[in-house]
Amino acid sequence: MRGLTSNQVEESREKHGDNSLTPPKRESLLKLFFEKFSDPVIKILLIAAFLSLGISFVHNEFYETIGIFFAIFLATGVGFWFEVDANRKFDILNKINDDNSVKVYRDGALTEVGKKELVVGDVIILETGEEIPADCQLIESVQLSANESCLTGEPSIRKTHIKEDFKEDATYPSNVLLRGTTIIEGNALAEVVRVGDATEFGKVAQQATAKNEEQTPLTKQLERLAKLISVVGFTLAALTFSALFVKDIILGRLGNLGQVGLASAVIFGVFISLAKIWIPIVYDGLALAGRDKKIPDAFAKRGWMHWFLLGVMSFIAIAFLGFPFGVNMFEAEHWISIDEAGHILSYFMIAVTLIVVAVPEGLPMSVTLSLALSMRKMLKNNNLVRKMHACETMGATTVICTDKTGTLTKNQMSVNDFVLYDDDKELLYRAISVNTTANLDASRKPLGNPTEGALLLWLENQNVDYKVLRTAIKEQIPFSSKAKMMITRVGDYIFIKGAPEYVLAKCEVENRTQVDAKLLDYQNRAMRTLAFAYKIGGDTNDLSGLKLQAIAAISDPVREDVPAAVRDCQNAGIAIKIVTGDTPATAREIGRQIGLWQPEDSVINEITGLEWEALTDEEAYERAYYLKIMSRARPTDKQRLVQMLQKRGEVVAVTGDGTNDAPALNFANVGLSMGTGTSVAKEASDITLMDDSFASIATAVMWGRSVYLNIQRFVLFQLTINVVALTIVFFGSLLGFELPLTVTQMLWVNLIMDTFAAGALASLPPDKKVMAKKPRGVNEFIITSKMRGSILATGFLFVAALLGILFWFSHDAEGLTRYDLSMFFTIFVMLQFWNLFNAKAFISGHSAFHKIGSCSGFLLVALLILVGQILIVSFGGDVFRVTPILLIDWVIIIAATSVVLLWGEVKRRLAR
Numbered sequence: 001m002r003g004l005t006s007n008q009v010e011e012s013r014e015k016h017g018d019n020s021l022t023p024p025k026r027e028s029l030l031k032l033f034f035e036k037f038s039d040p041v042i043k044i045l046l047i048a049a050f051l052s053l054g055i056s057f058v059h060n061e062f063y064e065t066i067g068i069f070f071a072i073f074l075a076t077g078v079g080f081w082f083e084v085d086a087n088r089k090f091d092i093l094n095k096i097n098d099d100n101s102v103k104v105y106r107d108g109a110l111t112e113v114g115k116k117e118l119v120v121g122d123v124i125i126l127e128t129g130e131e132i133p134a135d136c137q138l139i140e141s142v143q144l145s146a147n148e149s150c151l152t153g154e155p156s157i158r159k160t161h162i163k164e165d166f167k168e169d170a171t172y173p174s175n176v177l178l179r180g181t182t183i184i185e186g187n188a189l190a191e192v193v194r195v196g197d198a199t200e201f202g203k204v205a206q207q208a209t210a211k212n213e214e215q216t217p218l219t220k221q222l223e224r225l226a227k228l229i230s231v232v233g234f235t236l237a238a239l240t241f242s243a244l245f246v247k248d249i250i251l252g253r254l255g256n257l258g259q260v261g262l263a264s265a266v267i268f269g270v271f272i273s274l275a276k277i278w279i280p281i282v283y284d285g286l287a288l289a290g291r292d293k294k295i296p297d298a299f300a301k302r303g304w305m306h307w308f309l310l311g312v313m314s315f316i317a318i319a320f321l322g323f324p325f326g327v328n329m330f331e332a333e334h335w336i337s338i339d340e341a342g343h344i345l346s347y348f349m350i351a352v353t354l355i356v357v358a359v360p361e362g363l364p365m366s367v368t369l370s371l372a373l374s375m376r377k378m379l380k381n382n383n384l385v386r387k388m389h390a391c392e393t394m395g396a397t398t399v400i401c402t403d404k405t406g407t408l409t410k411n412q413m414s415v416n417d418f419v420l421y422d423d424d425k426e427l428l429y430r431a432i433s434v435n436t437t438a439n440l441d442a443s444r445k446p447l448g449n450p451t452e453g454a455l456l457l458w459l460e461n462q463n464v465d466y467k468v469l470r471t472a473i474k475e476q477i478p479f480s481s482k483a484k485m486m487i488t489r490v491g492d493y494i495f496i497k498g499a500p501e502y503v504l505a506k507c508e509v510e511n512r513t514q515v516d517a518k519l520l521d522y523q524n525r526a527m528r529t530l531a532f533a534y535k536i537g538g539d540t541n542d543l544s545g546l547k548l549q550a551i552a553a554i555s556d557p558v559r560e561d562v563p564a565a566v567r568d569c570q571n572a573g574i575a576i577k578i579v580t581g582d583t584p585a586t587a588r589e590i591g592r593q594i595g596l597w598q599p600e601d602s603v604i605n606e607i608t609g610l611e612w613e614a615l616t617d618e619e620a621y622e623r624a625y626y627l628k629i630m631s632r633a634r635p636t637d638k639q640r641l642v643q644m645l646q647k648r649g650e651v652v653a654v655t656g657d658g659t660n661d662a663p664a665l666n667f668a669n670v671g672l673s674m675g676t677g678t679s680v681a682k683e684a685s686d687i688t689l690m691d692d693s694f695a696s697i698a699t700a701v702m703w704g705r706s707v708y709l710n711i712q713r714f715v716l717f718q719l720t721i722n723v724v725a726l727t728i729v730f731f732g733s734l735l736g737f738e739l740p741l742t743v744t745q746m747l748w749v750n751l752i753m754d755t756f757a758a759g760a761l762a763s764l765p766p767d768k769k770v771m772a773k774k775p776r777g778v779n780e781f782i783i784t785s786k787m788r789g790s791i792l793a794t795g796f797l798f799v800a801a802l803l804g805i806l807f808w809f810s811h812d813a814e815g816l817t818r819y820d821l822s823m824f825f826t827i828f829v830m831l832q833f834w835n836l837f838n839a840k841a842f843i844s845g846h847s848a849f850h851k852i853g854s855c856s857g858f859l860l861v862a863l864l865i866l867v868g869q870i871l872i873v874s875f876g877g878d879v880f881r882v883t884p885i886l887l888i889d890w891v892i893i894i895a896a897t898s899v900v901l902l903w904g905e906v907k908r909r910l911a912r
Helices: 006-016 029-038 040-059 063-093 200-208 217-250 257-273 275-288 304-321 338-358 362-380 390-396 425-434 450-461 500-504 512-524 562-571 584-593 609-614 617-626 635-647 659-667 679-684 695-735 743-762 768-772 785-810 818-841 856-875 887-897 899-911
Strands: 101-106 109-114 123-126 135-148 154-159 182-194 383-385 399-402 414-420 475-477 485-490 493-498 528-536 547-555 575-579 606-608 629-631 652-656 670-674 687-689
Touching (some): 029 063, 200 659, 200 679, 217 338, 217 390, 257 275, 362 743, 390 670, 414 450, 500 547, 562 575, 584 606, 609 629, 635 659, 652 659, 659 679, 743 818, 818 856, 818 887
Parallel strands (some): 575 629
Antiparallel strands (some): 123 182, 135 154, 135 182, 414 547
16 A cells, blocks of 8 residues: 555656646637627628728718628627626536545555546545545445446446456446546545546546537528528629619610620629629529539639639630720720719619618627527526527427436435335334434435435434434444345344345245235336345344335436426427436336336337447437437447437437536537536536526427527518518619618618617517427528518518609609608608517417517517607708608508508408
8 A cells, every 4th residue: 555656656647647637628709709700691791891881982971881880790799798708607607626635645655635636556545425536446445336427327336346246237347436426435445547538537528528510500591591692682783783784785875886895894804803702602592492512612712812813814805805896995985984984883883782781780680689688588597508509409409318317317316115014113213223324414415325315314204313213333234245235233123224135035024925016016117125124132143034124115206397398398399318327227217207208119219328339320320210218328329329310300409417418418409417517518518407407498498499480580570671672772773763761761771770670579588389389390491481471572562652652752743852751761661660560470370469568678679669760850850861750741651551560460360
């Protein structure tokens, strides 16, 4: 027991390293902020913003550009702030202390060193209640049990240095103690064999922090939406520019053939120079058409300068090709005039305006606000969300892989049943009190063997004080794996407790058949069983003639709220799969108790970790669908199951509290750790359940689905506005009319009003009815057919009404006056105002006023929009190109436009 010398310690540290774990890499705040710009809609907004900036310099009006940049930085800034705030709360929750001291032999003396100072080869002493600091191999052990639930899911497993007593089906060898587990009974002398990242704990921690590139369902859907917006916007822009340019040719504005040829050459050169913008748009269009192809490296890797030079060369080449047809770039009359160049530039600006109008500035804000508000509200429901998109991803979840211990069960052994075979209850109480090595602390938490602790808690529940009954013990023989019994002598009594088959063999039992049947029933329900017996007089060497007192069934009970939560998830179309390190029988019984394992289930629905590992990838891919229970699972088994399910197109949520759960938590679409779980598990997760309750998962699913529904409502509302604005700009430019809405007015409509609307729809409370529906398809587009029909129908009805009003105003004797334009602007806004109420009621089928009292945020925003419009028209003046409207006209406009809501209410009523 001399241990290592100081020189040997240094040599070992040099060779194997120290006992520190490599901390997880945390992204810098700057990188975390710039990550927000990877959102697909934000990317489209940035392109629109810089194109708008070019127009702003020409017109010397920067309102729209400022507005777009403001929308971008507001959306990214809010998302960044909420995630930083969640991480700060998480760090407080996850604060751990690695400076615990360990008793170790060094230089022939027993001393204490910090846990980080241990090296391979150190000989350490471990006692009850201590956490094991490194992976060790036992040298000596006395009645040793360890809680390995953080690594294997087993709350109590016997450990021994005696080879004959090794447990063959144990997940890890019986003489090995693992870092992060704890001694719950006995003491040991052990040699450190692995430290730091080399320990099982360390290996799992490294897997837990591996980069997971899996996109969230919402990101995929927003990416597709961004592609659609960019394709529609750029296509309309190209068509508009082309139509206006061709119209100039037809009308003869370009003059001779040389001017047409050179103007076309310049336009084509500019077109090639902007290839970095339109080539990705073309491939986006192909992807939307179902012909998804990667942009060739020859295009993707070329920089802006390459395309600019290629554009210049293209212009020169086309110009030279025009020589045989009378196009001469060296003659001044073949170049267009400054005025006509200004016309063509204005066409380009109209095209860019179409792109800017097509991009929904409020959409990133809507998504961010919905997710951010959900983060805050979910925290009140015991869900600490660390990664914002996890809020919504929970709503898309199709499979939940859950561990057993601490998630489905309480992780505390409890007496499930007691059958008495002796009338003397007081004697049984005394037997339990003295024939044990366990105790209860001040908070009634068991100290020592969990099974014996459960017996003491049972006594407490019977209002029996075990300490009073614990009289002087004359002799005690601890439980051993060979004898399978514990014996204690108190006064004239000898009390025996142990495995029923061993105890009953020494008892005189009249109804042995009934006792065996009862024991079999308990064992079939995966409960631990104990038999209690006693005799008066004699000695502990002769245990014949024992009298049976009782048999007890002990188990780790299922949490009270779990069966209902599992039922809610199953009704919502979510499959539940238990993955545990426990035995198959125990896992099946827990599955039965929570309503997962049914009588008709068979071997295809369960598997062990070893059997799972032996499957080929093809076999595992097929089997993953049918599995309900995986027992004796190791960390890599759970991770492989998650990845196989994801290959099948499932959106997988994983719950866990142990270090063994961390890799799966990390690779899942959503990882849910427990508040009392290990630091490694929490670090790998996206959401931490503060109350450790599986029921909180069902709540998270409800919130996620409601968030997605709110985002869909905003997409419906926003794109209706964009369809109206796009159509008016498109037809107005072709017909030669100026847009009747100014840049500042569009700023109010496209930014302020939409941002308000984002807040209104994002603040709508969750609807429990979403849990009655199946999860949405993984590849389902965010714009459903019903939404598409509503957007197009409502949008074109608004366009028809607005163009009719514009036509009516323009044929007045005075023409279009500022008062008329103020009326038109107000009608445009009020149509959208009432449509906001329709968006609120969309999909739910309820009236727009259903539970309106609980939608205070929505009502406040609606009021702000109405008041804001009144203030702008009344006091906006030249900035907004408006003049105050008479009260009677306000009444007429509000009443007339409310038909939008009235018609929506009628349709919803008929549908119900």
